[in-house]
Amino acid sequence: MSENAFIEYDGKRQELETMIGSENEVGVDITQLRAKTGMITLDPGYGNTGSCTSDITYIDGDKGILRYRGYSIEELAQKSTFMESAFLILNGHLPSQSELDVFERGISAEAGLHHSMNSHFDGFPADAPPMAILSSMLNTLACYNTELLTTEHEGEAFDLVVSKIISKVRTIAAWSYRTSVGQAYMPPNPKLSYSGNFLHMMFSKPFEEYKIIPEVEAAIDLFFILHADHEQNCSTSTVRMVGSSRANLFSSVAAGVGALWGPLHGGANAAVIDMLEDIHSNGIALSDYVDAAKDKNNDTKLMGFGHRVYKSFDPRAKILKGHVDRVLEALDIDDPLLDIAKELEQVALNDEYFVSRNLYPNVDFYSGILLRAIGIPVNMFTVMFAIGRMPGWISNWREMLSQNQRICRPRQVYTGENLRSYTPVSER
Numbered sequence: 001m002s003e004n005a006f007i008e009y010d011g012k013r014q015e016l017e018t019m020i021g022s023e024n025e026v027g028v029d030i031t032q033l034r035a036k037t038g039m040i041t042l043d044p045g046y047g048n049t050g051s052c053t054s055d056i057t058y059i060d061g062d063k064g065i066l067r068y069r070g071y072s073i074e075e076l077a078q079k080s081t082f083m084e085s086a087f088l089i090l091n092g093h094l095p096s097q098s099e100l101d102v103f104e105r106g107i108s109a110e111a112g113l114h115h116s117m118n119s120h121f122d123g124f125p126a127d128a129p130p131m132a133i134l135s136s137m138l139n140t141l142a143c144y145n146t147e148l149l150t151t152e153h154e155g156e157a158f159d160l161v162v163s164k165i166i167s168k169v170r171t172i173a174a175w176s177y178r179t180s181v182g183q184a185y186m187p188p189n190p191k192l193s194y195s196g197n198f199l200h201m202m203f204s205k206p207f208e209e210y211k212i213i214p215e216v217e218a219a220i221d222l223f224f225i226l227h228a229d230h231e232q233n234c235s236t237s238t239v240r241m242v243g244s245s246r247a248n249l250f251s252s253v254a255a256g257v258g259a260l261w262g263p264l265h266g267g268a269n270a271a272v273i274d275m276l277e278d279i280h281s282n283g284i285a286l287s288d289y290v291d292a293a294k295d296k297n298n299d300t301k302l303m304g305f306g307h308r309v310y311k312s313f314d315p316r317a318k319i320l321k322g323h324v325d326r327v328l329e330a331l332d333i334d335d336p337l338l339d340i341a342k343e344l345e346q347v348a349l350n351d352e353y354f355v356s357r358n359l360y361p362n363v364d365f366y367s368g369i370l371l372r373a374i375g376i377p378v379n380m381f382t383v384m385f386a387i388g389r390m391p392g393w394i395s396n397w398r399e400m401l402s403q404n405q406r407i408c409r410p411r412q413v414y415t416g417e418n419l420r421s422y423t424p425v426s427e428r
């Protein structure tokens with residue numbers, strides 16, 4: 001039973017409806033607040049603002065719960081594949097075998113890129129940031145699919161756009177890497193799994209096929225599952241925001257890539273490796289590093305620590321940590337950064353500053369070590385995140401349109417100058 005809420009201001013009392021979600025989250029519906037009272041709410045950073053209702057992903061940050069369409073991330077990580085989880089996120093149910101076959105065939109069929117996109121890749125400088133290339137090339141896909149620039153979110157045209165984006169994002173990522181290391185495009189191999197094909201396009205040589213190690217293929221697939229959706233984070237909200245203007249899906253997800261790039265969001269996985277390398281190569285004592293991260297006069301942060309939503313632990317970090325050792329063992333790698341990461345985690349978890357602020361390792365803390373061991377260059381880490389997040393972005397875009405949402409247009413409280421007169425430049 002939902003009870004209504006009341007807001008009292010300037011002697012007037014306004015009743016506001018409440019909405020209770022399926023996990024008993026309570027939201028106060030303020031859609032009529034301005035019309036009825038003239039007031040708006042102020043919530044920079046949106047920490048208290050529900051921007052939508054959603055059936056896709058549920059997070060309980062206090063308990064460390066993450067579920068896609070009701071299935072726990074722990075169970076999906078253990079039993080599912082990225083393709084199956086992507087179908088689940090997009091369609092709301094686990095696929096039957098035939099549904100999964102159709103979905104995977106559709107994605108496999110779209111793995112190639114138009115030959116003339118080669119000239120686009122050639123046009124980027126060799127050291128171009130892969131996230132910039134990814135965002136540009138997702139938008140460029142719109143140029144090659146002008147008949148698909150609709151906001152249809154059901155039916156064959158939509159399914160085709162979904163297949164194109166989920167499939168080609170991985171080809172674009174691999175191609176941008178090859179361009180940066182001076183290697184030619186490696187065509188996809190439809191016989192391989194989604195993640196196996198990605199590894200092949202990244203690392204196969206013209207006359208020497210990359211030997212896919214099952215533990216590595218499984219780890220990449222797991223990485224994609226863990227990143228597949230995370231409800232209304234910065235990049236997903238961006239995709240929804242851009243899509244709310246009825247921009248097409250290619251452009252909407254390209255904008256999502258831009259939002260993901262920042263070090264406070266997807267860019268943190270690369271920042272973690274930079275931090276660990278800094279500690280390792282400069283022999284910095286961990287206690288000194290932690291002290292710097294606590295110092296408010298210092299910009300240093302413990303990268304890979306803290307989360308806006310998770311306040312006990314990030315379940316994805318727990319799952320990933322268990323897999324890092326397995327992959328390093330399969331690849332026979334002994335990475336000193338892993339030892340530093342484990343020690344750093346212990347130092348921080350026993351430090352009052354981090355404990356009292358509920359700062360725990362997030363998914364980015366261990367994912368960098370995993371990707372580095374597999375041979376993914378650090379500047380591609382966030383691209384890997386983007387590949388994994390594609391089903392979530394698309395699903396949120398679709399849900400937003402299916403709810404016929406108005407264009408997103410927040411308001412502000414203006415704090416600038418009041419009206420003043422213009423003075424000619426000679427009098428200033």
Ligand SMILES: CC(C)(COP(=O)(O)OP(=O)(O)OC[C@H]1O[C@@H](n2cnc3c(N)ncnc32)[C@H](O)[C@@H]1OP(=O)(O)O)[C@@H](O)C(=O)NCCC(=O)NCCS
Pocket residue numbers: 263264265266268293294300301302303304305306307308309357359362363364
């Ligand atoms: C993720 C993050 C952006 C969340 O930000 P947020 O919800 O706005 O949290 P806040 O910045 O309000 O943090 C609360 C307090 O913890 C501190 N804090 C948060 N993360 C910290 C970190 N990684 N290192 C040191 N202090 C940190 C803040 O300075 C603040 O301290 P204060 O209360 O004394 O002012 C933030 O924790 C962060 O920058 N982490 C490092 C980057 C990262 O790993 N990002 C990946 C997210 S998946």
